[in-house]
Amino acid sequence: MNTIVRTQFADGNPRPYSASAAFGGLIFMCGQVPSCDDGTVPADISGQVVQAFDNLEAALKCAGSSLSHLLKITVFLADLDEFDQYNAAYLTRLSGHPLPPRTTVQVARFRGEKRIEIDAIATTTA
Numbered sequence: 001m002n003t004i005v006r007t008q009f010a011d012g013n014p015r016p017y018s019a020s021a022a023f024g025g026l027i028f029m030c031g032q033v034p035s036c037d038d039g040t041v042p043a044d045i046s047g048q049v050v051q052a053f054d055n056l057e058a059a060l061k062c063a064g065s066s067l068s069h070l071l072k073i074t075v076f077l078a079d080l081d082e083f084d085q086y087n088a089a090y091l092t093r094l095s096g097h098p099l100p101p102r103t104t105v106q107v108a109r110f111r112g113e114k115r116i117e118i119d120a121i122a123t124t125t126a
Helices: 045-062 080-093
Strands: 002-005 020-023 026-029 070-077 102-106 116-123
Touching: 020 045, 026 045, 045 080, 045 116, 070 080, 080 102
Parallel strands: 070 102
Antiparallel strands: 002 020, 020 026, 026 116, 070 116
């Protein structure tokens, strides 16, 4: 059975995608960006990593999973020269959780001040 999870956004406007799709015990998450609930974005890459993971954790919880159940992460960075700061924040945010396989790539452009996006595959916690 395929389950689609839609997220309620603070501005009330619908988005043309689903936050996640679950099938056979797997959860496929859409990309999570570092936007705070009020629409602001942390200024530095470390703060953006933490916020993107906070958003990922909240989305996983809505889908019946958690950071401990991550199977694979793909990270998109605006600038690979920020890899060391990103990696330090990444390791801090996943402290106490199994580290999933990860792919990190640089992308040409994000909208606004965003410098990172994280998408993930996880298992359900049940």
